Amino acid sequence: MAGIGNAIIIGGGIGGPAAAMALQRAGIEATVYEAYDGPATGVGGALSIAPNGRQALAAIGADAAVAAVGRPMRAMVMQSWTGKRLAEFAAPERLPEQLLVWRYELYRALHAEAVRRGIRIEHGKRLVAVEHAPHGARATFADGSTAAGDVLIGADGIRSTVRSAIDPGAPSPRYTGLLGFGARCTGDGLAPTGPKMHMVFGRRAFFGYQIEPDEAGWFANLPHPTPMRAAEAQRVPAEEWLRRIAELFRDDRTPAVEMVRRTRPEDLVVTGGLEDIPRVPVWHKASVVLLGDAAHATSPSSGQGASLAIESAVQLARCLRDLPVAEAFAEYERLRRARVERIIAMAARTNADKAAGPIARVLRDALMPIAMKAFGDPKKFAWQFDHPIDFAAPVVPGARATPAGRG
Structure with missing residues (x-):
């Protein structure tokens, strides 16, 4: 030491x-x-x-x-607001x-x-x-x-x-232009996703969900022009946020509206503006x-x-x-x-x-299937997930952080 x-x-x-x-x-x-x-x-x-x-x-x-x-x-399924599956991503099976x-x-x-x-x-x-x-x-x-x-x-x-x-x-x-929300709700009667998180680039906002027989969970990222700290966003009644969220997803061919409808106001998590x-x-x-x-x-x-x-x-x-x-x-x-x-x-x-605006969303939705095909190869993002750390190995200043080919 x-x-x-x-x-x-x-x-x-x-x-x-x-x-x-x-x-x-x-x-x-x-x-x-x-x-x-x-x-x-x-x-x-x-x-x-x-x-x-x-x-x-x-x-x-x-x-x-x-x-x-x-x-x-075990995987992330990317969808458009129309319900079209764009891509599915999973980490290499050898990893946890x-x-x-x-x-x-x-x-x-x-x-x-x-x-x-x-x-x-x-x-x-x-x-x-x-x-x-x-x-x-x-x-x-x-x-x-x-x-x-x-x-x-x-x-x-x-x-x-x-x-x-x-x-x-x-x-x-830095404010990202998005507000964050999420909740648990009952999954009874909803089509199960199994151990896969579905990510939906909605027509007006972003929605993620995972549905299993005993429990379902969702999160939403809502474009918002100005920052809102968590405390400010939490002053808005949860019932009002749930109404606004459901309205934003009304045209999307996903279970978003039903999952929001099933959410009790006291279970809504309001995180406010997303930042980095x-x-x-x-x-x-x-x-x-x-x-x-x-x-x-x-x-x-x-x-x-x-x-x-x-x-x-x-x-x-x-x-x-x-x-x-x-x-x-x-x-x-x-x-x-x-x-x-x-x-x-x-x-x-x-x-x-x-957080794309109305015009940018049209362009995004047109190009996203092409982009997903280009980036659908798991090898392109495996560097994030395959990052072992050998705790016992001595630290040598300037040495490679990980084995060759890993991020």
Whole structure:
């Protein structure tokens, strides 16, 4: 080990507990400090854990805990609003199955697994200041308490306080032009999709759904000209949002309207404006480093946000295990930046298709079947999913991050 004894992690979402478990495996003690007073319960919509995310979880022995709360998602079927199937994408069969998991259940699984391993998670610790020290960093919280460690890891999300502390000129989140919604509902009487997520470029908005006998789930991305923070969107009654969503999908030949009609207002998840950050110039300073959305925030359209955060947690722990802090942070950034920014850019192109205006939609719908044929080869996107990390392998600065031919 490179002399790092302990770390403080700001943020108890996905990246924070994953980083704590990875660091523990690397022989480094870590404590997680979460701003909210308690764990998320019933908060957040569905997300996917891609095969690469499961590979990263497996590297720290946490895949089984997450698989227990997920459902298989073996393929993604792309459709037009007319019901025409455009393409079907699936990860290579040799890789772990993709999982569909509800965000709060993922939080709960990761927190429980971290606590089971003896990792301390403190709630009600909202960060207000970061102080750099010659041999570490100190965090000050809103309640007046402090915490110090050899390193401080900012896993505090897209509006990261840690990011602003190390770079006051850091970019702010960028609105994608879309609002996000989702819910669970009954699947009785609906045509089952099996373990396949159907993605529909609707006539007016984007709709995703998966229907199994015991449960169905859906999400919608609605074009909206101006940003709406989650709190603002949640002030609109859920009944009104459900009415608007159903109206937008009234002409689409999909189960969208019926699934929305079956959704109870109290079950609607309103996430507000979808955002990303194309590039964060500064990932680390002195003994402070960024992780997950704080460093590489991709929009939900990538299907990779959680998986990338877990990958970064594993790679950061490896680097801190084997290298002095400054070298470790530089190598961690080198291993991660190109990959995450490539995925952020791909998701941004998808967002542009989802948020297309009336004229652009006509062009999109005309060209999409051709584009899907061109990109339907699984080899063209397998680089995202086939990204194993050998946790035990020593980190050699400048070496290839993965075996030849992998992303």
